[in-house]
Amino acid sequence: xxxxxxxxxxIFKIIAYTLLTIFAIFCLYPFVYAVSSxxxxxxxxAAGTIVLWPIDPQFKAFVxxxxxxxxxxxxxxxxxxxxxxxxxxxxxxxxxGYALSKRRIPFNRxxxxxxxxxxxxxxxxxATRFFYDKSNEVFKALGIIDEKWLVVIAMGINAYNxxxxxxxxxxxxxxxxxxxxxxxxxxxxxxxxxxxPISKATIATVALFYGISRWNGYFxxxxxxxxxxxxxxQVYIRDFLNTIMAQDSRPVYDGFAQESLFYCMxxxxxxxxxxxxxxxxxxxxxxxxxxxxxx
Amino acid sequence: MEQISEKEKVQAxxxxxxxxxxFKRMLKDWRVYxxxxxxxxxxxxxxxxxxxxxxxxxxxxxxxxxxLGSNFIGLxxxxxxxxxxxxxxAFRNTFMxxxxxxxxxxxxxxxxxxxxxxxxxxxYRSILQICSYLPKFVSLVVVTSLVSLLxxxxxxxxxxxxxxxxGIITRVLxxxxxxxxxxxxxxxxxxxxxxxxxxxxxEAAGYGSIVYFAAIxxxxxxxxxxxxxxxxNKWAQIRYVTFxxxxxxxxxxxxxxxxxxxxxxxxxxxxxxNKTNWETSxxxxxxxxxxxxMAADGTESILSKAIASSADLFNALxxxxxxxxxxxxxxxxxxxSLY
Numbered sequence: 001x002x003x004x005x006x007x008x009x010x011i012f013k014i015i016a017y018t019l020l021t022i023f024a025i026f027c028l029y030p031f032v033y034a035v036s037s038x039x040x041x042x043x044x045x046a047a048g049t050i051v052l053w054p055i056d057p058q059f060k061a062f063v064x065x066x067x068x069x070x071x072x073x074x075x076x077x078x079x080x081x082x083x084x085x086x087x088x089x090x091x092x093x094x095x096x097g098y099a100l101s102k103r104r105i106p107f108n109r110x111x112x113x114x115x116x117x118x119x120x121x122x123x124x125x126x127a128t129r130f131f132y133d134k135s136n137e138v139f140k141a142l143g144i145i146d147e148k149w150l151v152v153i154a155m156g157i158n159a160y161n162x163x164x165x166x167x168x169x170x171x172x173x174x175x176x177x178x179x180x181x182x183x184x185x186x187x188x189x190x191x192x193x194x195x196x197p198i199s200k201a202t203i204a205t206v207a208l209f210y211g212i213s214r215w216n217g218y219f220x221x222x223x224x225x226x227x228x229x230x231x232x233x234q235v236y237i238r239d240f241l242n243t244i245m246a247q248d249s250r251p252v253y254d255g256f257a258q259e260s261l262f263y264c265m266x267x268x269x270x271x272x273x274x275x276x277x278x279x280x281x282x283x284x285x286x287x288x289x290x291x292x293x294x295x
Numbered sequence: 296m297e298q299i300s301e302k303e304k305v306q307a308x309x310x311x312x313x314x315x316x317x318f319k320r321m322l323k324d325w326r327v328y329x330x331x332x333x334x335x336x337x338x339x340x341x342x343x344x345x346x347x348x349x350x351x352x353x354x355x356x357x358x359x360x361x362x363l364g365s366n367f368i369g370l371x372x373x374x375x376x377x378x379x380x381x382x383x384x385a386f387r388n389t390f391m392x393x394x395x396x397x398x399x400x401x402x403x404x405x406x407x408x409x410x411x412x413x414x415x416x417x418x419y420r421s422i423l424q425i426c427s428y429l430p431k432f433v434s435l436v437v438v439t440s441l442v443s444l445l446x447x448x449x450x451x452x453x454x455x456x457x458x459x460x461x462g463i464i465t466r467v468l469x470x471x472x473x474x475x476x477x478x479x480x481x482x483x484x485x486x487x488x489x490x491x492x493x494x495x496x497x498e499a500a501g502y503g504s505i506v507y508f509a510a511i512x513x514x515x516x517x518x519x520x521x522x523x524x525x526x527x528n529k530w531a532q533i534r535y536v537t538f539x540x541x542x543x544x545x546x547x548x549x550x551x552x553x554x555x556x557x558x559x560x561x562x563x564x565x566x567x568x569n570k571t572n573w574e575t576s577x578x579x580x581x582x583x584x585x586x587x588x589m590a591a592d593g594t595e596s597i598l599s600k601a602i603a604s605s606a607d608l609f610n611a612l613x614x615x616x617x618x619x620x621x622x623x624x625x626x627x628x629x630x631x632s633l634y
Binding site for chain 2: 008009011012013015016017019020021023024025026027028030031033034037046047048049050051091092093095096098099100102104105106107111114115118119120121122123124125126127128129130131132135153154155157162186187188191212215216217218219223234235237238241245259262263266269270273277281
């Protein structure tokens with residue numbers, strides 16, 4: 001009897017270890033393949049013979065990508081959007097979430113409903129685009145030529161993230177606020193000196209979500225930003241893929257294939273994420289656990 | 296007697312000065328409202344104003360006249376939309392993508408979480424988990440580019456020599472005889488849904504397992520001990536301890552997933568969609584983009600803006616009904632709901 005129990009558990013354990021190892025390899029494989037293709041020689045990439053490791057390695061493709069000033073321009077645009085965009089989103093969401101967590105203020109329920117409603121019903125692609133274009137015109141008339149500001153201000157603020165923050169703030173005991181009030185603090189001081197430090201974990205999680213989505217943002221930036229010098233990296237990468245796919249003959253480079261250039265761009269877009277990845281993974285679970293959201 | 300009239304007096308006072316009191320309360324908390332202003336500004340301009348823009352569905356939009364001034368055409372655009380075979384095809388494709396996502400994408404994170412809970416070596420488990428979450432954090436442009444390149448087809452020159460062996464996935468599937476030698480994974484409509492689902496699992500299943508893994512961890516180990524005492528083997532333990540333990544999480548996630556049936560991630564479809572596979576890859580969002588001339592191959596007619604808005608409105612209304620309906624069910628089934 002005891003023996004049979006052990007067998008079923010053992011089988012399950014073996015299955016778990018095997019399948020998960022395969023799945024983890026399956027998840028990592030495309031990245032390894034991309035790196036190998038980026039640094040493999042012309043022939044191997046052009047003929048498509050790479051399986052895992054690079055074949056006759058070269059680094060000329062990376063040099064070629066890094067020589068391009070457009071690449072660095074797009075890279076810096078993405079950095080701008082990520083840093084400034086995350087700061088702006090966090091500013092709006094922290095104070096918005098804080099105010100919405102105050103049940104005592106009149107119209108709190110209505111305001112919360114208006115926030116949640118945007119998760120149920122959205123205006124759709126056409127009307128959203130229509131008003132982004134209108135805002136672009138207004139921004140230009142106001143003298144804001146840089147189209148990145150429209151992306152920073154109009155896009156990316158997310159109702160779900162605000163709800164996460166709101167719930168985080170609601171979880172802070174009321175007595176703390178009352179004590180601060182007795183000490184003569186006003187609502188701004190209470191928010192910045194009491195609530196924000198207490199809710200550090202939630203704030204870090206939401207900042208992580210915003211940062212990643214800003215770094216990865218593609219669709220609306222590609223629709224709205226018309227000036228080539230202001231395009232973010234993701235748009236640059238996608239445009240390059242379109243060029244590769246559309247051409248009839250392959251341009252010749254010195255010792256590497258055109259696809260290697262493309263893989264180099266992909267690798268450079270992923271590297272920042274890989275670098276911060278070890279530091280942020282402890283927040284993943286926290287972010288999902290906060291998902292037990294309740295109105 | 297005295298007391299009641301006192302109460303009534305207070306009541307009457309409140310009724311009479313209701314707005315004055317509310318206003319005073321608001322004034323007292325003016326700082327809280329001030330903090331709300333940036334949020335209200337952003338949401339009013341770029342979430343709610345576009346909703347008003349949906350009224351273009353009933354107008355023959357003219358740039359010179361604006362939304363209010365344009366001619367009201369009633370349901371003419373809607374009529375045209377529901378009579379368009381291509382719209383229904385896009386509608387069906389939208390539904391099919393989410394439906395297959397529900398069938399294949401939904402169980403995967405649960406299976407992964409079950410397996411993760413079985414790996415008792417903490418270090419090894421963290422390594423596996425970190426690897427499986429990674430694709431979620433990479434941009435859709437990178438994901439779809441990798442998909443296009445890894446699935447690219449074999450190229451044969453006119454004289455029969457192989458110019459390009461094809462992406463690694465094409466090569467593996469060909470050697471396993473799952474697809475023919477000249478199959479075009481990225482261009483042939485019959486493969487689009489499979490490519491979409493498999494890449495979706497690659498992207499999201501690992502990250503999606505976190506919520507179930509947390510639910511499994513919260514099951515008390517004594518339940519398993521008790522089940523073992525009763526002679527339950529591993530499968531029985533999963534069936535009678537683990538599944539009941541995660542049932543509420545599972546129900547909520549399933550209901551919410553059903554609520555999202557018509558909100559397919561259009562970005563990914565847009566990035567994978569091309570002129571040759573659109574038979575299965577054209578969804579309502581790409582239909583709208585084409586109608587409105589947002590995509591590169593868009594052609595415009597007088598009604599095209601109204602039709603694009605109509606399609607958006609139609610999709611948004613169905614999506615909203617599903618979300619509200621599924622939330623009501625979620626609230627009834629267990630008293631947690633997302634909103």
